Amino acid sequence: MANKIETTDAVEILSGNEAIARGAWEAGVKLAAAYPGTPSTEILEALAHYDDVYCEWSPNEKVAMEVGIGASMGGGRALVCMKHVGLNVAADPFFSSSYVGLEAGMVVVSADDPGMHSSQDEQDNRNYAKFARVPLLEPADSAEAREFMISAYELSEQFDTPVLFRTTTRTSHSKSIVALGERTTAEPLAKARRDWNKYLMMPVNAIARHVVVEQRAVDLADYAETCPFNRVEMGDTRVGIITSGAIYGYAREAVPEASFLKLGMTYPLPKKLIADFRSKVDKLYVVEELDPFLEEAIRLMGVEIDGGKELNTLQGELNARSVAASLARADVPGINQELLSELGPEPSDLPSRPPTFCPGCSHRGIFTVLKKLRVFVSGDIGCYTMGALPPFNSVHCSTCMGASISMAHGMAKVLAPPADDAKPDLRSKVVGVIGDSTFFHSGVTSLMDVIYNGGRTVNIIVDNSTTAMTGGQENPGSGKTLLGDPSATVDIPALCKALGVKRIATIDPYDLEEVERVLREELAVDEPSVVIAKAPCVLQFKVRKPVYQVDAGLCTGCKRCLQAGCGALNLYIDEGGERKVEINPFDCAGCGVCSQLCPQDAIARPAPAEGKGS
Amino acid sequence: MTARPTTNVLLTGVGGQGVVLASYVLSQVAMSEGYDVKQSEVHGMAQRGGSVTSHFRFGDKVWSPLVSPGTADLLMAFEALEGLRYVNWLKPNGVLVYNALRINPSPVSAGLATYPEDVDSLIRAAWPTVKCVNANELAAQAGTVKAANVAMLGAISATLPFAPEIWEAVIRKAVPPKTIDVNLEAFRLGAASASAPAAECKTR
Numbered sequence: 001m002a003n004k005i006e007t008t009d010a011v012e013i014l015s016g017n018e019a020i021a022r023g024a025w026e027a028g029v030k031l032a033a034a035y036p037g038t039p040s041t042e043i044l045e046a047l048a049h050y051d052d053v054y055c056e057w058s059p060n061e062k063v064a065m066e067v068g069i070g071a072s073m074g075g076g077r078a079l080v081c082m083k084h085v086g087l088n089v090a091a092d093p094f095f096s097s098s099y100v101g102l103e104a105g106m107v108v109v110s111a112d113d114p115g116m117h118s119s120q121d122e123q124d125n126r127n128y129a130k131f132a133r134v135p136l137l138e139p140a141d142s143a144e145a146r147e148f149m150i151s152a153y154e155l156s157e158q159f160d161t162p163v164l165f166r167t168t169t170r171t172s173h174s175k176s177i178v179a180l181g182e183r184t185t186a187e188p189l190a191k192a193r194r195d196w197n198k199y200l201m202m203p204v205n206a207i208a209r210h211v212v213v214e215q216r217a218v219d220l221a222d223y224a225e226t227c228p229f230n231r232v233e234m235g236d237t238r239v240g241i242i243t244s245g246a247i248y249g250y251a252r253e254a255v256p257e258a259s260f261l262k263l264g265m266t267y268p269l270p271k272k273l274i275a276d277f278r279s280k281v282d283k284l285y286v287v288e289e290l291d292p293f294l295e296e297a298i299r300l301m302g303v304e305i306d307g308g309k310e311l312n313t314l315q316g317e318l319n320a321r322s323v324a325a326s327l328a329r330a331d332v333p334g335i336n337q338e339l340l341s342e343l344g345p346e347p348s349d350l351p352s353r354p355p356t357f358c359p360g361c362s363h364r365g366i367f368t369v370l371k372k373l374r375v376f377v378s379g380d381i382g383c384y385t386m387g388a389l390p391p392f393n394s395v396h397c398s399t400c401m402g403a404s405i406s407m408a409h410g411m412a413k414v415l416a417p418p419a420d421d422a423k424p425d426l427r428s429k430v431v432g433v434i435g436d437s438t439f440f441h442s443g444v445t446s447l448m449d450v451i452y453n454g455g456r457t458v459n460i461i462v463d464n465s466t467t468a469m470t471g472g473q474e475n476p477g478s479g480k481t482l483l484g485d486p487s488a489t490v491d492i493p494a495l496c497k498a499l500g501v502k503r504i505a506t507i508d509p510y511d512l513e514e515v516e517r518v519l520r521e522e523l524a525v526d527e528p529s530v531v532i533a534k535a536p537c538v539l540q541f542k543v544r545k546p547v548y549q550v551d552a553g554l555c556t557g558c559k560r561c562l563q564a565g566c567g568a569l570n571l572y573i574d575e576g577g578e579r580k581v582e583i584n585p586f587d588c589a590g591c592g593v594c595s596q597l598c599p600q601d602a603i604a605r606p607a608p609a610e611g612k613g614s
Numbered sequence: 615m616t617a618r619p620t621t622n623v624l625l626t627g628v629g630g631q632g633v634v635l636a637s638y639v640l641s642q643v644a645m646s647e648g649y650d651v652k653q654s655e656v657h658g659m660a661q662r663g664g665s666v667t668s669h670f671r672f673g674d675k676v677w678s679p680l681v682s683p684g685t686a687d688l689l690m691a692f693e694a695l696e697g698l699r700y701v702n703w704l705k706p707n708g709v710l711v712y713n714a715l716r717i718n719p720s721p722v723s724a725g726l727a728t729y730p731e732d733v734d735s736l737i738r739a740a741w742p743t744v745k746c747v748n749a750n751e752l753a754a755q756a757g758t759v760k761a762a763n764v765a766m767l768g769a770i771s772a773t774l775p776f777a778p779e780i781w782e783a784v785i786r787k788a789v790p791p792k793t794i795d796v797n798l799e800a801f802r803l804g805a806a807s808a809s810a811p812a813a814e815c816k817t818r
Contacts, residue, residue, distance in 0.1 A: 141652070176650075177650065341705075344701065345702070351730075353696070356662060567718065
């Protein structure tokens with residue numbers, strides 16, 4: 001592992017994710033598996049462009065992890081990638097992989113999302129390394145991402161352990177210059193090695209393996225003392241800063257002349273190296289994002305720290321300015337004063353610009369109707385979570401992947417049943433809404449539960465044949481693999497039928513009348529149902545139909561159409577001072593939802609010009 | 615040779631405007647001139663019509679991929695409101711270059727909020743060194759409105775220390791082959807517009 005990582009003369013600007021893919025390829029990775037999730041998605045998208053690596057989108061992170069463990073047990077270097085919350089899904093095999101070890105190296109990338117740019121929480125997954133006793137690497141930029149990745153495989157094989165490779169949004173999605181190297185590969189095994197004691201985790205073997213795991217953690221801590229990624233940079237000895245990952249860059253800018261212990265391997269930590277660094281500086285500060293992960297470990301070593309988490313925050317992202325401000329609170333000398341300058345007033349009263357459904361999005365009709373029905377909507381993770389935003393305001397809970405159906409089921413089980421003769425109050429009804437990819441990820445078992453346990457919820461699967469939120473990745477229902485090969489397609493109605501669902505309807509989500517009629521029917525019966533709203537993602541499949549126009553003479557400016565929340569619609573005041581709506585022809589995708597909402601029939605497609613029709 | 619300090623550029627706009635491609639061109643231009651570069655953007659939920667920012671920095675050695683508030687040398691706004699929103703990211707003598715384009719945020723489309731009337735005056739009141747560009751118009755003139763991002767690059771090109779040939783060489787490689795001429799023309803029109811008086815520019 002102490003080998004120098006070779007490079008050629010070639011340099012490229014790569015994102016952290018692209019550099020991880022490059023490093024994995026250079027390290028001779030044979031197999032990579034992942035479920036898309038921001039900010040991790042582009043790793044496999046980039047790796048799929050290289051030859052000689054099998055890459056797949058697995059239905060979820062647990063499956064991806066198990067595919068990776070199998071590959072490494074079979075003697076092929078494996079890469080498994082996910083966003084931070086994905087590791088929660090994959091935690092079961094991840095912990096076991098620590099016990100069984102491997103034949104060829106395995107690296108697990110956890111791309112964390114401090115600041116929650118695109119996530120439901122900002123958990124600090126460095127904790128998983130300690131929890132599972134596996135070594136943890138944290139690159140600071142793209143060059144390190146490539147270099148650390150190559151070394152991670154050597155480390156993995158040297159210590160017979162998976163390696164947790166933790167990035168954040170700012171390492172995964174930042175670009176910097178990377179020197180490239182060549183691919184090295186090992187000969188594959190002809191057959192899997194059978195090692196009952198090591199690879200079969202029944203209690204008698206697991207008890208023995210736990211001893212191995214704890215000794216390995218001790219050995220890794222020894223190794224950390226000389227790991228080339230833990231680097232001391234002595235400067236002004238009045239100030240010592242221990243940091244890791246992207247935060248190193250912020251701290252270098254905040255206090256340019258300070259002394260740094262820049263940790264690339266952050267579990268286990270090098271006790272002697274840290275104590276030695278402490279002895280060389282007057283004051284020691286630990287600067288890290290989210291949890292006081294390094295700080296707590298360093299304090300437990302008995303090393304005195306002059307400032308840590310109490311100076312900054314447990315929440316959100318740091319940047320050079322916030323690091324400078326936090327160290328200024330401790331009167332640290334040598335802070336870059338430009339970063340402490342007072343900011344001008346923020347412009348006030350500006351309209352916010354939240355993400356929204358694209359013009360023509362097939363989810364728009366569903367949420368327009370759900371809002372009207374006033375049912376409780378248990379949502380899920382995907383573009384359709386935006387049904388919670390104005391003007392729809394019709395998703396009422398959303399926690400994690402696959403939870404819509406199971407949470408709706410639990411809720412319906414405790415809500416008071418309607419009186420027999422009372423007119424059903426739809427506000428007491430619960431509807432689950434889940435996308436196709438999320439359904440395959442972990443909604444199938446939830447639906448199985450509803451049927452098995454006599455549930456009575458209505459479950460809408462909004463099937464747009466892609467994994468839209470993360471940029472349109474293939475999935476088990478899209479008919480193609482990550483590598484672009486045609487594949488078997490999950491038949492959702494047949495799958496639901498096989499699970500025991502008796503009421504299954506497939507609807508056109510653009511036909512508001514049909515959506516409302518079918519949902520009212522299903523809400524009226526006291527048994528579970530699945531409603532499949534099937535239409536392709538307009539962004540991914542570039543769906544455009546002839547555009548609609550507003551007849552300004554008929555438009556009364558009632559704003560009913562604006563309830564579609566479509567960016568192609570614009571409210572304006574005409575020359576006569578009257579409120580009107582217009583449709584931007586460049587944005588309109590011709591879906592027609594707004595025209596169905598117009599009480600004046602003022603929105604229509606213009607008749608085709610003479611001689612142009614077929 | 616004295617160390618070249620880090621230059622900070624913040625690009626802001628709306629998902630789908632080509633902010634990321636513009637940022638890519640900037641990075642390649644700076645790297646080809648021997649600078650260290652770092653660039654950062656956010657994917658995922660930030661798209662879908664939401665606000666988009668991209669941070670671009672170059673110098674002899676760049677540590678952080680992020681521009682800090684109050685330190686931007688250049689704020690390049692692909693939409694007027696998204697220029698106004700980020701003015702306090704500029705450092706005291708920083709320059710704001712914005713596209714005279716209005717794209718309604720979803721709360722405005724839904725009739726729940728209003729787009730600021732006379733956004734140009736608000737921008738000029740909020741910041742002293744402002745340059746307005748009709749990037750979409752210039753791009754349409756060049757052949758396609760899709761090249762508005764490249765017209766914006768033309769408009770800011772004079773504020774950065776790179777020769778026109780460098781920009782053009784990078785743009786040739788960055789855009790689809792069939793659109794090279796249109797994009798180069800958009801770049802030139804953008805660059806030429808930099809000398810036009812800003813007062814005649816009105817967001818619509």
